[in-house]
Structure formats: structure tokens, C-alpha cells
Amino acid sequence: MIVTIFRSRLRGEHEPAYYExxxxxxxxxxxxxxxxxxxxxxxxxxxxxxxxxxxxEDALRAWRExxxxxxxxxxxxxxxxxxxxxxxxxxxxxxxxxxxxxxxTSERRPA
Numbered sequence: 865m866i867v868t869i870f871r872s873r874l875r876g877e878h879e880p881a882y883y884e885x886x887x888x889x890x891x892x893x894x895x896x897x898x899x900x901x902x903x904x905x906x907x908x909x910x911x912x913x914x915x916x917x918x919x920x921e922d923a924l925r926a927w928r929e930x931x932x933x934x935x936x937x938x939x940x941x942x943x944x945x946x947x948x949x950x951x952x953x954x955x956x957x958x959x960x961x962x963x964x965x966x967x968x969t970s971e972r973r974p975a
Contacts, residue, residue, distance in 0.1 A: 865900065865955045866924045870914040872940075872948035882944040889936050896930070898923020924952070 874882055893899050893916070900917035907913070918924040927933060940948065 865958075866918050866921055867953045867955065868914075868916040868918075868924065869951040869953065870916065870948065871950075872912050872914075873910055873946045874912065874944060875946045878944050885936055885939065885944070889933060892930065892932060893927055896923065896927050899927070 890902055893902060896918075898919040900919055902914065902916050904912060904914040918927065
């Protein structure tokens with residue numbers, strides 16, 4: 865699994881247009897092969913953090929290179945973001961206590 869950590873601060877004057885574009889990008893990403901999940905959080909100081917999971921580097925690369933996403937990236941750099949940072953990470957280890965479905969049995973069992 866590949867996780868992208870996207871940290872940003874928005875330019876306030878463009879927030880309505882940003883949220884419209886962001887909703888469109890989320891819908892596109894959810895329909896990409898290999899997409900797993902997207903979650904976004906906003907801190908009190910205005911910093912936003914998004915966690916995006918894809919099942920492989922190839923799937924993430926396809927998303928990064930998607931034509932409409934490329935246009936959104938350019939708008940982000942030139943119009944929407946006061947600052948941003950992207951980190952792309954490979955999962956080294958994963959564990960927890962939330963039950964997961966297995967492909968073989970579709971039964972819930974602890975992770």
C-alpha cells in the first residue's frame with residue numbers, strides 16, 4: 865500500500881472554488897483502479913492534512929498523471945494553496961485492533 869500525506873494551507877479568497885474542485889477530484893480518485901481511501905483533517909491553525917491510500921505505486925502514478933487531476937494540481941500551485949507539502953510513503957508494517965474482512969472467507973476477524 866502507498867500512502868500520500870498532503871499538507872496544505874489554503875488562500876482564503878479562493879476557498880469556495882477550491883472545495884468545488886476538491887469534491888470533483890475526490891470523486892475521480894474514488895473511481896481509479898487501486899484507490900483505497902481518502903480522509904482529510906483541518907487543524908485549528910488552518911493547516912489541512914489529507915491521507916490518500918492506493919494499493920500500489922502504479923495506481924498512484926496513474927492518479928497523479930490523470931489529465932483532469934493534472935489541471936487541478938496546477939490550479940492548486942497557482943491559485944488555491946498558500947503552501948503545501950506532499951509525502952509519499954510505503955507501508956512497512958500495519959497492525960491494529962479493528963476487525964477486517966478477509967477475501968477468502970468474508971468473515972470478520974481481528975487484524
